[in-house]
Amino acid sequence: MAVAADLRVTIARAKRRDVMFVALGVAALLFAACTFVALFVDMISSGWTRLNPDFFTEFGSRRAERAGILAAWVGSFAVMIVTALFAVPLGVAAGIYLEEYGSRNRLTALIEININNLAGVPSIVYGLLALGLFVHTFGLGASVLTAGLTLSLLILPVVIVATREAIRSIPGAVREAAYALGATRWQMIQHHVLPYSMPGILTGVIIGLSRAIGETAPIITIGAVSFIAFLPPAPLTSDPPFLSFDWLASPFTAMPIQIFNWTSRPEEAFQANASAAALVLVGMTLLMNAIAIWLRYRLRRNLNW
């Protein structure tokens, strides 16, 4: 090949740099993977011994071997229900408005800027908002309701964005078909847009909830404590009207708070508890993510645009 010798040297040098960069990229990837593995190995090796059924059915205690996460996971569960109850209608409604009704005017621009901005606000600021406004000004106290409201505001941008993207993927031809048959805008949304965008919305909601379940800062700020030795009152009662809302006003604790509390204790015995609880929390998070991905796959199969 009639190419000058020093040109060959230059090309060889450039190719060597290519190879070195690939090595760098692989090393970076391995570093991330190793960190992930190290985290899991660490949690499992120190927490494995505590993962027995008692752990899930005992309350927190000063004695490390007897402490369990019952109040914590029930609390997390209750808070998640409230979070979903607020975040889903608000987020989906807002997403529908922005996609279907909003025109490109100052108002929609203002709303969109706010959503983008809120997505970047640190979660502890939401905690401060809740502390000042919900706990004191509105007098809701450090309750399940307050926590649910706070976290629903936190994940609202996630739900709105997921809703908008799901709606956007519906082809205009489907809408036009509905209109051509005489449907009103809301009928078209109710009968077509919402059902077809359900998979995307559901996925976004679950991903949002998986974020919310691990959030510690906002709920500590509103005053959730970890020394809870009781559960919120049950929502179903034996007397009419069979439904009670007392649980909403109840003090509570949650998984991340329990972990935080146990990691703050100097006694080494509590480290095992913290590891076990961390494993459970990560397990819950991963499970929710997996469900979201599976749902998206399952429900998308029926929609072939």
Next chain:
Amino acid sequence: MNDEPKRPDLATLAKKAEACELNFFYGAKQALNKINLPIYDKRVTALIGPSGCGKSTFLRCFNRMHDLYPGTRYEGEIRFHPDNVNLLAKEVDPIEVRMRLAMVFQKPNPFPKSIFENVAYGLRIRGEKRRTVLMDRVEEALKNAALWNEVKDRLDEMATTLSGGQQQRLCIARALACDPELLLFDEPTSALDPIATASIEELIHQLREKVTILIVTHNMQQAARVSDFTAYMYLGDLIEFGWTDDVFFRPQKKKTEDYITGRFG
């Protein structure tokens, strides 16, 4: 027809490159069938044909662009002169090939850099660091591309501030700066307006005796205006090749005649 300029005998013309029994496959699909085509030195050869006939595919074999995508396969040879090397051989480094050839693309694609750096880029990756040499070569290339007067006062501005026609001339200057042995044009004016198109065609006309050029074009009139030789391709086959005048006014094959006269497009 009587006062034709005297044309040299084909046997006396030097060849710059030659495709020999070239087949090309995208996966299982064969896109080029046994192409045998000479590219004469310091002449302009045009490739014409309807959409999908394989002319761009053929062009991109020369500088091994297909190597960038998985699933592609070459069969046959492209002999490159004066050293008679097969450009498609596995032992031949595609980077070396691309340093000897240059390509101008359909949509102007200047780098997100200054005008100067765009033209200097090829020299830089060939190892040239001396500022004076770079400045001289950049100026020369821009002059050869008929762009120097328009940009000489703003060499440090971003290339994206130029108009479409100017950007394409910049891409040509970028290609010329490295003294390519073969210049490949892939429909260089189809994204440009008529005035810009005319300026590019004028440029190709000026370059013709200095550089060997292979140009793919959708536009028959363009082929007739700028090229010495024309090859007509259809569905991966080379149907006809010859002097441009012969192909356009005295086509040998019916398929060629049908295309030229616009019976299909």
Next chain:
Amino acid sequence: MADAQAPPVIAGRLAHRRSRHLRERFIEALLLAAALVAVATTLGIVFILLKESLSFFSQVSIVDFFTDSQWTPLFSDAHFGIWVLLSGTLTSSAIALSLAIPLGTVLAIYLSEFASPRVREVAKPTLELLAGIPTIVFGYFALFFVTPMLKTFIPGLPGFNLLSAGLVMGVMIVPYISSISEDAMRAVPMSLREGAFAMGATRLQTALTVVVPAAFSGLAAAYILGISRAVGETMIVAVAAGNQPNLTFNPMDQAATITAYIVQVAKGDLPHGSVGYQTIFAAGLTLFVLTLCFNLLGYWLRRRYREVY
């Protein structure tokens, strides 16, 4: 037959046109109200932060707030120098970003320009999983794994320190930076890359010459997001960096960040309306303004350098 009456069903529907119209407007108003919750949230945040901070600044001079070198709000001789907390925030963030930005960018370039689809199929889920781990778990990891490990290399390292927290924060941020950067790079059209390849450039040369500059606005967005997350991160520093308000830029020290301080105070029992209670809002306001500035910077950068292909 002369009577061109619409069939009864449709006639009935047409007759209710007015009420249907009202119903549609009502629904639209409801949906708009939901969308305005976002605006209301921002207003709520600003309102509550300002309200408590104004009350705070009526008792504490704003000059002292920015110039005092101690932060001891709960002592009888109280000092309120925010720079103490800011030093912790800035130091931990700097450590985190000096790990996350190079690592995230290298990963993005590698995944976008070099890696085969199979590698990408394994790498992307791994990074997403890393991003999904709750920060309290990262805090636990920093305290119980990273700090002991660092102690073997750095003998004098205290049990609580900014270095460990900063490094783990960096690892947490890497997936955000790499995923946004990679999306931006993959959006660069192939024709731009071909221009460089056709000149004999290698993949690295093409990536650095063409792809990275062309994806600049996306990269800027990714970095700004990383900065925002680092500055706003709470649990990792609360667990692993100790809670000693300490005016220091030394990674080996323990220190409190703005976020860790707020958590520490909120954990305890502070009477509503006391100066101590109000400090968390003043600190929170500082944090909010800081992240707002970064978000605005990111927004401006993206608009300025947006590439249209």
